[in-house]
Amino acid sequence: MSHLIGEFDCKLDAKGRLMVPSGLKKQLPLADTEGLVIHRGFEKHLTIYTKAEWDKITAQLAALNSFEKKTREFIRYFTRGATILSLDASGRVLLPKPLLEYAGINTEVVLSCQFDKIEVWAKEAYDVQMDDEPENFANLAEEVMGNKGRSANAE
Numbered sequence: 001m002s003h004l005i006g007e008f009d010c011k012l013d014a015k016g017r018l019m020v021p022s023g024l025k026k027q028l029p030l031a032d033t034e035g036l037v038i039h040r041g042f043e044k045h046l047t048i049y050t051k052a053e054w055d056k057i058t059a060q061l062a063a064l065n066s067f068e069k070k071t072r073e074f075i076r077y078f079t080r081g082a083t084i085l086s087l088d089a090s091g092r093v094l095l096p097k098p099l100l101e102y103a104g105i106n107t108e109v110v111l112s113c114q115f116d117k118i119e120v121w122a123k124e125a126y127d128v129q130m131d132d133e134p135e136n137f138a139n140l141a142e143e144v145m146g147n148k149g150r151s152a153n154a155e
Helices: 051-062 069-079 097-103 123-131 137-145 148-154
Strands: 007-011 017-019 036-040 046-050 083-085 092-094 108-114 117-122
Touching: 036 051, 036 069, 036 097, 046 051, 046 097, 051 069, 097 117, 108 123, 117 123
Parallel strands: none
Antiparallel strands: 007 108, 017 092, 036 046, 036 083, 046 117, 108 117
16 A cells, blocks of 8 residues: 555535545545444544555554563553444445544644545644744654664665
8 A cells, every 4th residue: 555645624424424535535445345444543633544455553562472460551542442334325424423533623624645544633623733843843744753774874
């Protein structure tokens, strides 16, 4: 799968349905047949994966040692509320109410594509998150990405 690209401002209807934007739907050609999976994100947002990507993640989780308490706890929290989403004939998905409540989502949302997943944020929370950009983003980029090329060539 190629990486998902884009940021989309959307509104939920009164029933909690989200119209998948056409620019995003074009990047998800199998969503109609395979569905999508939504679950709780690490921060107070939701995350959507294609079913194929979700299956890769759950295969990694299944390979972990479930006899370790931290592993069991992580798996429980990571998969909590995970739900398969199906697109209806109009290209909408119904977002589960408990997940919307967890993320503090009412009507306005931002869909933020992050490689193999789509983050679903309450618009206000997303704006706060993005307004909290580090004072020197260039320094953060150097810290996170700066030595990536050198370490591979050094060996």
